[in-house]
Amino acid sequence: MSPPLVVFDLDGTLVDTAPDLVASLNHVVTQAGIQPVTYADLTHLVGHGARAMIERAFALRGRALGEEDLASQMKAFVEFYHGSMPGESLPYPGLVEALDRLQDAGLKLAVCTNKPEMLAKRLLDGLGLVDRFAAIAGGDTFSMRKPHAEHLLSTVANAGASAERAVMVGDSLNDILVARNAAVPSIAVPFGYSDVPIERLSPDRIIQHFDELTPELVKTMLERRK
Numbered sequence: 477m478s479p480p481l482v483v484f485d486l487d488g489t490l491v492d493t494a495p496d497l498v499a500s501l502n503h504v505v506t507q508a509g510i511q512p513v514t515y516a517d518l519t520h521l522v523g524h525g526a527r528a529m530i531e532r533a534f535a536l537r538g539r540a541l542g543e544e545d546l547a548s549q550m551k552a553f554v555e556f557y558h559g560s561m562p563g564e565s566l567p568y569p570g571l572v573e574a575l576d577r578l579q580d581a582g583l584k585l586a587v588c589t590n591k592p593e594m595l596a597k598r599l600l601d602g603l604g605l606v607d608r609f610a611a612i613a614g615g616d617t618f619s620m621r622k623p624h625a626e627h628l629l630s631t632v633a634n635a636g637a638s639a640e641r642a643v644m645v646g647d648s649l650n651d652i653l654v655a656r657n658a659a660v661p662s663i664a665v666p667f668g669y670s671d672v673p674i675e676r677l678s679p680d681r682i683i684q685h686f687d688e689l690t691p692e693l694v695k696t697m698l699e700r701r702k
């Protein structure tokens with residue numbers, strides 16, 4: 477039997493990327509003469525990939541971007557964000573200890589994020605976490621992304637695991653939906669960037685802190701789905 481696999485979302489789940497996302501977004505929007513975005517705006521902006529984030533940030537201030545403008549703003553954003561990584565972004569409290577615990581018990585780990593793969597890998601590398609994961613799939617790794625089941629199922633396959641032995645941990649709607657679409661149990665964390673209280677998304681389990689993420693919890697959730 478293949479070892480259990482714990483698949484994590486990135487922004488708002490593994491890492492608090494808010495300070496650098498806000499700074500990088502504001503680097504592009506202020507250059508375009510638009511009012512800066514705030515931390516409070518992030519719950520509406522993050523979770524659907526970098527392109528959608530930029531489009532939404534401009535739309536917040538009533539500015540629609542054509543394809544060409546969007547592409548050049550995206551390029552400026554990626555350059556700035558990539559160049560400043562890992563910046564002030566930090567893993568959430570207890571995360572590293574939780575990863576240790578899971579790995580020590582023989583569980584495998586993976587990342588399924590809508591962030592572009594190159595940015596996800598660079599960020600995790602900057603934080604010394606990249607080698608922890610058997611697979612890291614971004615929003616542009618496959619032709620489908622969260623909430624499409626294929627994003628999670630292909631991440632699981634790339635990690636050499638089986639969907640029957642996987643759980644998904646995330647902070648917002650697309651994470652809970654992708655898990656449901658792929659028939660994988662979901663664990664939600666309340667400290668990320670969801671625009672609605674996560675209870676409303678009906679995850680299979682909510683943990684308040686990574687201290688609660690144990691091999692036993694994962695195994696219990698996998699048992700229950702049989």
Ligand SMILES: O=C(O)COP(=O)(O)O
Pocket residue numbers: 485486487488521522523524525526529588589590591592
């Ligand atoms: O919107 C993004 O860029 C990524 O968000 P995610 O890591 O929460 O999927």
Ligand SMILES: [Mg+2]
Pocket residue numbers: 485486487488489523646647648668669
């Ligand atoms: Mg997230």
